[in-house]
Amino acid sequence: MNKKKLYWICQLGGWMLYGIANLVGFSFVRAITPELIFGEVFQVVFYIGSTHFFRLIIKKRDWFDLPFNRLIPRMAGGILLMSAVNSSINYIIVRGITSRQATDLIALLIVSMIVYFLWSLIYFTYHYFESYRKSLQHKAALNEIELSNLKSQLNPHFIFNALNSIRALVDEDPEKSKDAITQLSHILRNSLAADKKRLVSFDEEMKTVRDYLALESIRYEERLKTKLNIHPDSEACKIPPLMIQTLVENGIKHGISNLKKGGIISIDTTFIDSAFVIQIRNSGVYINGVSKNAGMGLENTRRRLKLIYGDQVGFEIRNEDKNIVLTEIKIPEKIKDESINYR
């Protein structure tokens, strides 16, 4: 429903309801006369017209942007003016018909002030909720954009090196090269699909990681050893797509590939104190800030985790001993799907 339509439905419907409710209320205390109905219809029409005019002024002068201390006097003035006009006309016209007491003017003024005040309250409350909702949406959209910027992309260096190894493997071991092509296509497909997803199951992610490690093993041969030690309950845990893959890739790029003798990559998962813990170890030495690119990649992962899980997530990278680098992620288990910042 567009906002203009909504306004008119509320404006016309609301005031008519007001008129009907008034008449029903009167009917308990006095007889309904044609004069009374005429007076009430006149009231409703006047209210509709005056508040609509008031709204035009509010919109035209951008009163929504005013701070409260400047808005309130303006609203009070508007309400007073409208009530004065309304009650005076009402008094003159209605008195002409029913010959009421002069003191009724004060009563009419007060009633109409209250009515105008209620209208303003409803109108502004709706407006403030609406703009709050919009700002939330805006923030969510910004988060989404930031998240997609942080999402890891497949490293072209890896793709071309893998293709080069596979090309050589075609002569040496045709069967293995066929497998490698399937593995590479799985990784490529996955990285394309990962753009659309916020979270994937650990199991799904590990399929990609296994293919990735298989391909890197072709390239590094005996220089790359891998060890996986996965807790059986890990499968269903949700993690951001390509997160482990990125960290493993980092470990190979900055660890294994710099070692002449190569080294080991291991992935362990456990549950400690109701947190899902992923540990990735690689041979090598972590020197903070030694490489700008590595720092960026890790910083991206850190921010990505924070955007999705909030402050409860743990992310740490350090030298476990003098030639093993440990990257550890702790995702609180009690964060259930629905509380995760999906959208």
Next chain:
Amino acid sequence: MRALIIDDERLARKELEKLLEPHDEIEIIGEAVDVDDAFEKINTMDPDLIFLDIQMPGKTGFELLEELEKVPKVIFTTAYDEFALKAFDVNALDYLLKPIQPERLAEAVNKLVDQEEKPEASEQSTSNKKLTIYDQVFVKDGDKCWFVKLSNVRLFESDGNYIKVYFDNFKPMIHKSLNALDEKLDDRSFFRASRKHIVNLSWVETIEPWFNGGLMVQLKGGEKVEVSRRQAARFKEMMSL
């Protein structure tokens, strides 16, 4: 042409070897798996050409070139090192992207063979261990790299522990001592003008007498270099045939 393949990945070396099979003009004399291995093999085997991977464990291909006194012809092979390659002066080198296209490889090889056929290059192969004007050196200063033909170098100027290398519009610094360099350079082309300078004789434009029996030499690039009294006699002798 005798070529050495330098790559840490066995399959990558094998693939390149296979691709080079149809090229009779290239004879593969060996393989190296990292920079230290390559450094040793280049010095013992003295290849005309190296196929060089950039990312290798320990040291990069660039570091190998910095270590070498005399740099053979180089064809870089890399999967994706846009940035590293951008560091280079264009045309200074050839590079092949892995997986290598056979046509691109043929192109690169042909270009080298054409160069080889030129007289100046053939002279290079007969030269002794010294660096002649036909040799090229690899110069890296900060992020920028150059392959410089020694014939283009006008002047070496010592500056603390560094040497400024003057060529074209550049004067990058290399970390070497002038004495060590002087020993390597062919003294038919390069002349030790003073404690601080080595000039390339083919760049000399004018010579004027200077104080104390020395000489002032102006190079075609505009630099002025004083030749000490002790060296002046030798210099005159060399310049007057």
